Amino acid sequence: MIRVLLADDQPLVRAGLRVLFEGEQDIAVVGEAANGEEALSLVRHARPDVVLMDIRMPVLDGLEATRQIAAEEQLADVKVLILTTFESDEYVFEALRGGASGFLLKDAEPTELLQAVRVIADGDALLSPSVTRRVITRFAAAPEHHSSPPESLEVLTEREREVMALVARGLSNDEIAELLTISPATAKTHVSRAMVKLGARDRAQLVVLAYQSGLVLADKL
Numbered sequence: 267m268i269r270v271l272l273a274d275d276q277p278l279v280r281a282g283l284r285v286l287f288e289g290e291q292d293i294a295v296v297g298e299a300a301n302g303e304e305a306l307s308l309v310r311h312a313r314p315d316v317v318l319m320d321i322r323m324p325v326l327d328g329l330e331a332t333r334q335i336a337a338e339e340q341l342a343d344v345k346v347l348i349l350t351t352f353e354s355d356e357y358v359f360e361a362l363r364g365g366a367s368g369f370l371l372k373d374a375e376p377t378e379l380l381q382a383v384r385v386i387a388d389g390d391a392l393l394s395p396s397v398t399r400r401v402i403t404r405f406a407a408a409p410e411h412h413s414s415p416p417e418s419l420e421v422l423t424e425r426e427r428e429v430m431a432l433v434a435r436g437l438s439n440d441e442i443a444e445l446l447t448i449s450p451a452t453a454k455t456h457v458s459r460a461m462v463k464l465g466a467r468d469r470a471q472l473v474v475l476a477y478q479s480g481l482v483l484a485d486k487l
Contacts (some may be wrong), residue, residue, distance in 0.1 A: 270314055270318060271298070273304070273317055274320040275322070299315055302325050302331030309335055321350055329360055332346045347382060350372065433473060457469065
């Protein structure tokens with residue numbers, strides 16, 4: 267069962283999300299928060315698998331709440347999925363840098379949201395091909411966002427570099443496995459080894475490193 271916490275300052279949004287998730291056998295809503303401070307308190311108490319986090323909230327915004335969740339060692343297993351309008355939420359890039367595992371546009375279809383929660387819970391970063399280029403172009407190009415990427419990727423095997431490039435294009439482990447004709451477990455192993463070798467905190471950071479190192483170019487997506 268995937269345990270989900272809803273953090274959004276709009277009651278109607280939370281109510282709609284709850285109704286959507288209550289119709290799924292493998293997802294359970296374990297709490298609702300109207301601001302980042304409430305979200306932090308509930309996360310510490312309920313330990314959800316995934317937090318659906320809005321950015322613009324009173325008291326404490328979703329960006330700072332995400333940073334604090336990522337900074338607490340005891341909450342290492344909690345994944346944050348940012349819900350954003352994208353065009354107006356400039357801080358979505360900082361949210362990824364601060365520890366979010368991915369983001370989803372608020373106008374996404376219900377099936378996309380359900381899939382996103384399952385992807386995040388399974389340990390994948392959600393950086394879909396339709397928006398990855400726009401995010402990474404902004405995120406990796408800004409000097410203040412650079413995090414001393416490796417000068418080369420020589421520490422990786424050829425297969426690990428290949429898998430890393432596919433991760434950067436938004437593919438899940440299952441999609442990578444199908445494309446390369448390997449098992450999902452093998453794909454996951456390659457991703458994990460690449461993260462360890464490059465010192466990437468999570469899958470989302472691995473994506474950023476792929477662009478910063480030149481392994482993948484945003485304009486080639």
